[in-house]
Amino acid sequence: MSLPQINPSTDLKRLQNEGYEVTIIDSHIMISNIPYVNSQKQIKRGDLITPLNLNGGNILKPATHIAHFVGEYPCSSNGQKLLNIVNSQQRLTINNKLTPTFYLSSKPKHNGGKYDDYYELLTTYCRILCHEAQSIDENVTPKTFSPIMNKSNNISFNYVDTNSSRANISFLENKFYNQRIGIIGLGGTGSYILDLIAKTPVKEISLFDGDKFLQHNAFRSPGAPSLEELKLQKNKASRMSEIYSNMHKNITVCDEYLTEQNLNKVDGLSFIFISIDDNEAKKLIIDHLISKCISFIDVGISVSITEDQDLIGVSRTTLVTPNKKDHIDNRIPLVKSEENEYNSNIQISELNMLNASIAVIKWKQLFQFYKEHERSHNLTMDINELLIYNDE
Template sequence: MSHQLINLSPDLKKLSDEGFSLEIQDTHVLIHDIPYVNSNRDIQYGTMIAPLTIESGRAGKPPNHVMHFLGAQPCNIDGSEIIQIKHIVHRENLTGNIISDRSFSNKPQGGYSDYYEKFSRYILIVSAPAKSIDTTVKSNPYKPVTPKSDDVNVFSYLDTNASRAGITAITSKVKHQKIAIIGLGGTGSYILDLVAKTPVKEIHLYDGDDFVQHNAFRCPGATALDELQHARKKS
């Protein structure tokens, strides 16, 4: 899924082709190995993170201008903070696997048109002092990219709603759970509809009643007439 998405998205593919350490994980775009200067004037490396928007199977326009960062506060050559982009300093679990130490804010007029523009702008600001101190430092190290086993996803398409709403970490809590729903009527059917859109491991359904016409008006969606005529069980 990740590599296919990158190949179909010109902005993500450009970042990858130019040697940036790009990764797609938990409906977020990450670029690792970003050089920056800390308050002691030492060169360190951090990770930039942005929620992913997908439109028609490819990356869409970034949902906002804010950039999350895993690492210390980036500084200028003299060790003073780069205050022009400083936003919120707060360690946050963006997802079950992704942590951010702080966020940056640098909003151009009209926002960022794509992920290449957004990442390249922030990388330029953060890494410039490090490259001034050491001209051999690179923000695009051209490290080899290896497929990850967790690219396999239970869904046919990624849940970008969770990343936009900032609830990916919450939904990931049920990832390895087995959930049973007893009764699939006016309440149980809606619970099933919601649970089915989470990465839960297994869903077990219990209801011995027939699914007939009055049930169709108590559950999500619109049941086809052919389905009702088969007189199937609710489960």
């Protein structure tokens, strides 16, 4: 059983949200890094473990008042053994390993000696152990807020999404679990799209870009690459995969441009974001996506310099689905056009970021993460007015 499955249990979520290092292994719950005192009056850190009472995947109230402690013999602040809570020494099989533990027993005075939930059980033992350690150093605490590793093979992240659980929206994130997302173009807007998508539990993220990451890209992409990194001139898709694979498990890379010869690489994807400024290549891609009934969002930015020497323009987000595609010719430029200031690499990272955010919000609306009063298929934002218009 893995930590993400504790979401239905409010007592376990409370432990996690308060900063305890919670892990569930082999039907046991473990809190790590509990401060305690050993016989030499030294502050050490150990682990508390107790079996979970489960029924059909649901976590019930604790069936026992006991807990196991992994560490040295827990003592008082003056080095005396805590005989009042240590019942005996035992070995516990956890994660297929025999672990020496101290068997702790401290019954509550209410409910016939039974704890109301796992929060009460574990925090009770934490308080007993930590009280002695805090008598020596009042600053020690079991609430470390340490990142929690994800030990499940079925979840998309390398560590647990505690943000969703703290906000109680994990059930909404579940809507993305089986999606395989493609991002074509990892320039300014595309790189910000990846930054946002990588924070969702989609099954897979496929990156497509044949360009190198050069110095001008650093000024319209997330993060702050070093000069040494820029000198490497890595492929954009490969570089982004290296960065975001620290967080998301399933990122694949195509470090070449999409052509008629390799367009089949997008087949089987659930949804695609297109963020490229080559209109002729875009037409080839869009025609293929339509033939495969793959929904997508195309984004674009157009800016120009006024006589007053400032910038005006619009950002565009166009959603296309198998049921709504008659607006493509009117909304998405598919023929070669005159260069504007954006194509000359004016650095406008805030517009890239905003364009990406609107695109991802639109995607989340499509899958009912966000409420949408009326389905829109083309949004344009007037930069100088900061107004968003629904054109379709």
